[in-house]
Amino acid sequence: DAGVIQSPRHEVTEMGQEVTLRCKPISGHDYLFWYRQTMMRGLELLIYFNNNVPIDDSGMPEDRFSAKMPNASFSTLKIQPSEPRDSAVYFCASRGRGLALNEQFFGPGTRLTVL
Amino acid sequence: GQQLNQSPQSMFIQEGEDVSMNCTSSSIFNTWLWYKQDPGEGPVLLIALYKAGELTSNGRLTAQFGITRKDSFLNISASIPSDVGIYFCAGQTSGSRLTFGEGTQLTVNP
Numbered sequence: 001d002a003g004v005i006q007s008p009r010h011e012v013t014e015m016g017q018e019v020t021l022r023c024k025p026i027s028g029h030d031y032l033f034w035y036r037q038t039m040m041r042g043l044e045l046l047i048y049f050n051n052n053v054p055i056d057d058s059g060m061p062e063d064r065f066s067a068k069m070p071n072a073s074f075s076t077l078k079i080q081p082s083e084p085r086d087s088a089v090y091f092c093a094s095r096g097r098g099l100a101l102n103e104q105f106f107g108p109g110t111r112l113t114v115l
Numbered sequence: 116g117q118q119l120n121q122s123p124q125s126m127f128i129q130e131g132e133d134v135s136m137n138c139t140s141s142s143i144f145n146t147w148l149w150y151k152q153d154p155g156e157g158p159v160l161l162i163a164l165y166k167a168g169e170l171t172s173n174g175r176l177t178a179q180f181g182i183t184r185k186d187s188f189l190n191i192s193a194s195i196p197s198d199v200g201i202y203f204c205a206g207q208t209s210g211s212r213l214t215f216g217e218g219t220q221l222t223v224n225p
Contacts, residue, residue: 004157012152027213030211031211033211042215042217042218043158043203045212045213048211048212050211055211056211056212091157093157095211102145102146102148102163102165102207102211102213103148104148104160104161104213105160106150106157106158106159107157108155108156108157109155109156109157111155114193
């Protein structure tokens with residue numbers, strides 16, 4: 001079974017540029033989460049969706065960050081304009097229904113470097 | 116907000132030794148999860164715990180959900196070099212948000 005797929009795996013960009021990160025959740029999962037991981041702050045939840053609807057975006061740092069989920073198999077996290085402090089590893093995770101309600105499965109991450 | 120205190124922050128052990136790490140919180144959790152993260156990869160779920168007092172094993176790994184619902188531990192028996200990585204605990208109360216510990220960096224010397 002394919003796991004969570006993220007692209008790109010690595011992104012290097014210059015300050016001020018727009019960055020778009022992509023995620024394909026596990027088929028059949030109805031929850032999708034975006035996390036950011038840094039040495040200083042660890043794993044932080046940015047936003048999550050249920051059935052393509054954003055439920056909690058309280059972790060989104062500021063208006064420069066936006067996330068969409070146009071359908072059940074695709075989500076994007078956009079940063080515009082990007083800043084050096086946005087450099088981090090961004091993870092997408094998905095979760096299904098049933099007994100394993102709280103088991104989130106992570107993608108391989110996108111390592112973002114903003115110069 | 117909720118915080119998880121994970122300890123130790125790092126461990127250096129010899130191959131074959133047993134390992135124990137734990138997470139504590141001032142909050143009650145309904146679910147405890149343990150993840151392992153290898154360099155350059157995303158966290159991988161190892162064990163999920165859903166009931167207070169529950170003890171669950173996955174191969175050489177054993178985890179327990181504390182009776183008070185405020186703590187959990189993970190044990191690794193007879194460690195091997197591929198156990199190297201960062202281990203995270205995560206707790207969930209209500210809703211869908213997980214709170215993650217700071218991680219335990221495990222190094223296994225052959």
